[in-house]
Amino acid sequence: MNTDLARSEVDAAPKRPRGRPRKTVDERDDGNRRVALLAAAASLFRRQGFAATTTRDIAAAAGMQSGSPFYHFKSKDALLFAVMESGMHAALARQRSAVKESGHADKPAHAQLRQLVQVHFDVLLGPGNDFVPVMLYESRSLPTRQRKLLAQLISEYESLWTPVLNALRDSGQLRAPVGLARLLILGALNWSVQWFDPKKGASVQDLTDAAMSLFLN
Numbered sequence: 001m002n003t004d005l006a007r008s009e010v011d012a013a014p015k016r017p018r019g020r021p022r023k024t025v026d027e028r029d030d031g032n033r034r035v036a037l038l039a040a041a042a043s044l045f046r047r048q049g050f051a052a053t054t055t056r057d058i059a060a061a062a063g064m065q066s067g068s069p070f071y072h073f074k075s076k077d078a079l080l081f082a083v084m085e086s087g088m089h090a091a092l093a094r095q096r097s098a099v100k101e102s103g104h105a106d107k108p109a110h111a112q113l114r115q116l117v118q119v120h121f122d123v124l125l126g127p128g129n130d131f132v133p134v135m136l137y138e139s140r141s142l143p144t145r146q147r148k149l150l151a152q153l154i155s156e157y158e159s160l161w162t163p164v165l166n167a168l169r170d171s172g173q174l175r176a177p178v179g180l181a182r183l184l185i186l187g188a189l190n191w192s193v194q195w196f197d198p199k200k201g202a203s204v205q206d207l208t209d210a211a212m213s214l215f216l217n
Helices: 003-012 025-047 057-063 076-105 109-125 131-141 145-160 164-172 178-193 204-215
Strands: none
Touching: 025 057, 025 076, 025 131, 057 076, 076 109, 076 131, 076 145, 109 131, 109 164, 109 178, 109 204, 131 145, 131 178, 164 178, 178 204
C-alpha cells in the first residue's frame, strides 16, 4: 500500500474522544425517571401507606406506563428501600453541612442545636420531603438486612448531635444525660410528622422556637 495513501486514510479516520464517553439523551432521561419514581413513591407511601400503594399507582403519579418502575427497581420492596436510603443520605448531607457551617462560624452550642433542630424539621416537614417520614413509619416492611443498613445511616445521623449535646451538658444548659436527651429530642421532633399542619398557622420556625424552649434551660 502506498505510504502517503495509508497516512491520509489514518488522518481522515474519526478520532475517538478521550475520557469517559458522554451519556446519551436516553441515559440521562433514565436518571431523571428514576428520580421521578422515587419522589412519586415517597409521596404515595407517606399518604397511603406502603401496603395500600401499588406500582401502578406509582407509575401513574410519575407519568409512566404501569410496567416502567420494574425497569429501574426489581420490586415495590426495592423501591421502598431506595426511598428510605435516599432520604437518609440526603438528610445526612444536610446536617453535615449544617454542622460544618456552625463550626466555621464558631457558634455557641445552643445556636448549633437550633440549627440541627431546624434542619431536622425541614427534612421532615419541608415541601417534597416525604422520604424520611416514610422511613420512620414503614421500615418494619423491610427485611432484616435492609433494616440494618438503615440503622447504620441513622446512627451516623444521630452521632452528629452528640458533640453539641455534650457541650450543652457541660455548660449546664442541658440537664438530662446526653444519650437519653438525644433520643427524647429526636423522638419529639419525629412525632411532628403525625400532627403538624402548616395550614393551622404554625411554621417550621415556630416549631424550632418551641422546641428550643422545651429542651434547654
